[in-house]
Every structure is written in structure tokens, then in C-alpha cells.
Amino acid sequence: AQRVTQPEKLLSVFKGAPVELKCNYSYSGSPELFWYVQYSRQRLQLLLRHISRESIKGFTADLNKGETSFHLKKPFAQEEDSAMYYCALSGVDYGQNFVFGPGTRLSVLP
Amino acid sequence: DAGVTQSPTHLIKTRGQHVTLRCSPISGHKSVSWYQQVLGQGPQFIFQYYEKEERGRGNFPDRFSARQFPNYSSELNVNALLLGDSALYLCASSLGLAGTYNEQFFGPGTRLTVL
Numbered sequence: 001a002q003r004v005t006q007p008e009k010l011l012s013v014f015k016g017a018p019v020e021l022k023c024n025y026s027y028s029g030s031p032e033l034f035w036y037v038q039y040s041r042q043r044l045q046l047l048l049r050h051i052s053r054e055s056i057k058g059f060t061a062d063l064n065k066g067e068t069s070f071h072l073k074k075p076f077a078q079e080e081d082s083a084m085y086y087c088a089l090s091g092v093d094y095g096q097n098f099v100f101g102p103g104t105r106l107s108v109l110p
Numbered sequence: 111d112a113g114v115t116q117s118p119t120h121l122i123k124t125r126g127q128h129v130t131l132r133c134s135p136i137s138g139h140k141s142v143s144w145y146q147q148v149l150g151q152g153p154q155f156i157f158q159y160y161e162k163e164e165r166g167r168g169n170f171p172d173r174f175s176a177r178q179f180p181n182y183s184s185e186l187n188v189n190a191l192l193l194g195d196s197a198l199y200l201c202a203s204s205l206g207l208a209g210t211y212n213e214q215f216f217g218p219g220t221r222l223t224v225l
Contacts (some may be wrong), residue, residue, distance in 0.1 A: 004152075032210045044153070044200065044216040051210045073150075086152050090209050097166045098143065098208065100152035 002027050004101035008034050012107045021072040021104050023087030024059075029070050033063055033070040034088040036100070044086070047072075057081070077108045114203050122223045123191050131186040131220045135203030139215075142167075142184040143208055144176055145200040147219070153200055159184055160207050182201035188222075195225045 003026040004032040013019055025031060027100040048056045050070060061072045071089060087101040116132045123129050135142050136196045141160040143154035158166035159178035182203075188195055198221050202214040 043218055044202075046213050049210050088152075097158070097168055098145075098153075098155045098214075100145075100154070102150075102152045 006101040006104045008104045011106045014109050019074045021068045022099045025089050029091050032090045035072050036086040038084045039070045079108045082108045115150040116217040119222045125190050128189050132200030133184045139203040141204045143202045144186045191224045
């Protein structure tokens with residue numbers, strides 16, 4: 001079965017501090033992993049996807065198949081990073097379904 | 111382009127009633143996905159439609175159904191509403207099947223309240 005867990009409901013850090021949002025998954029095939037973000041009063045939007053290995057707004061995420069993790073990291077948090085972050089998983093093995101984690105609310109304090 | 115649009119914005123129904131939610135994808139997008147988001151939880155996948163065919167189904171009862179029209183817009187239907195169906199219903203569109211190579215773009219959602 002597909003499952004995504006995000007252990008922290010709320011994460012508070014000070015501006016300039018490093019940030020790590022944790023995501024673990026269970027999937028028996030070849031997963032596609034994503035991070036989505038929802039800023040206040042905005043729509044849910046894609047932040048990054050594992051296959052592109054890109055850095056978006058200073059965020060990166062590395063897929064670790066051994067630990068089944070896809071943690072989101074940023075070396076220096078900014079106040080505008082405050083938002084709700086969702087880790088998501090997809091794969092053709094289950095009919096192209098998407099599974100979202102419960103989300104972590106990141107609060108960056110001044 | 112206004113992006114993905116959904117109607118209505120809010121809806122109040124009573125238990126046992128039926129509801130239809132509508133979604134218009136971004137122009138040129140051929141895939142529409144539906145999600146249910148209960149307060150405090152992440153979105154839960156309900157359906158994905160591509161080229162008018164169902165291509166993915168989440169773990170929802172048969173009371174939930176959907177369809178996609180020739181213009182790629184979509185409807186989500188829920189029969190015999192239960193209190194637990196109260197949620198934000200999100201629609202997302204993508205050029206092809208949503209995944210790594212086809213980004214999903216989300217609408218603002220329809221807030222359904224079942225009394």
C-alpha cells in the first residue's frame with residue numbers, strides 16, 4: 001500500500017536558521033515524490049519533484065530509497081517560507097494515484 | 111487564463127442529499143483529478159480522468175462518481191451525503207496524466223458542508 005507520513009504537524013524556526021521538513025513513505029514499486037506548498041490564502045502548488053533534482057526558492061529534497069525518505073531542506077529560512085507543506089507520492093503501480101501526507105505547518109519567526 | 115476554476119465556492123446540503131461539483135481545467139489540459147481535504151488533513155485522492163476516461167481511483171465508496179466532458183471539464187457527484195463528507199473538494203488539472211512530467215495545477219476548492 002502507498003502511505004506518506006510527516007511526523008511534525010508544526011515546525012517553528014527563527015529566520016536564518018536551517019529548516020528540515022521530514023517525509024517518509026511506503027511504496028512497493030518505483031515512487032515519484034513531490035513537495036507541495038500552500039501559502040496563506042493561496043492555492044496548493046507544486047514546490048519541487050524528486051526527479052528534477054532542482055532547488056526551488058532555496059529548498060532541496062533528496063530521495064533516499066534505503067530510508068524511504070524525501071526530506072525537504074533549506075539552509076536559511078525566510079519569513080516568506082511560512083506555509084503549509086505537503087509531501088506527496090505517485091506511481092503507475094497503483095493506477096496513477098496520488099497520496100498526500102498530512103502536512104507540516106512551517107512558521108518562520110522574525 | 112484564470113487557472114483552474116471550480117463551482118460553487120461553498121455549498122450546504124443535508125444528509126441523504128446529492129451534490130454535483132464542477133471543475134474547469136486550464137485551457138489545453140486534458141487531465142482532471144479530484145481530491146477531498148478534510149480539515150487538518152492532507153488532500154485525499156478520489157479520481158483522475160484523462161481524455162474522458164477514468165485513469166485512477168482512490169479508496170472512496172461508490173457514492174462518489176465523476177465524469178469528464180469533451181471540453182475536458184469535469185463533474186464530481188456524491189450521492190446519499192453523510193456528515194463525514196463535509197470537506198474541501200479540490201480539483202487539479204494537468205496536460206497529461208498527473209505525475210513527474212505533468213504538473214498538477216489546483217483550483218481554489220469547493221467547501222461542502224453536510225448538516
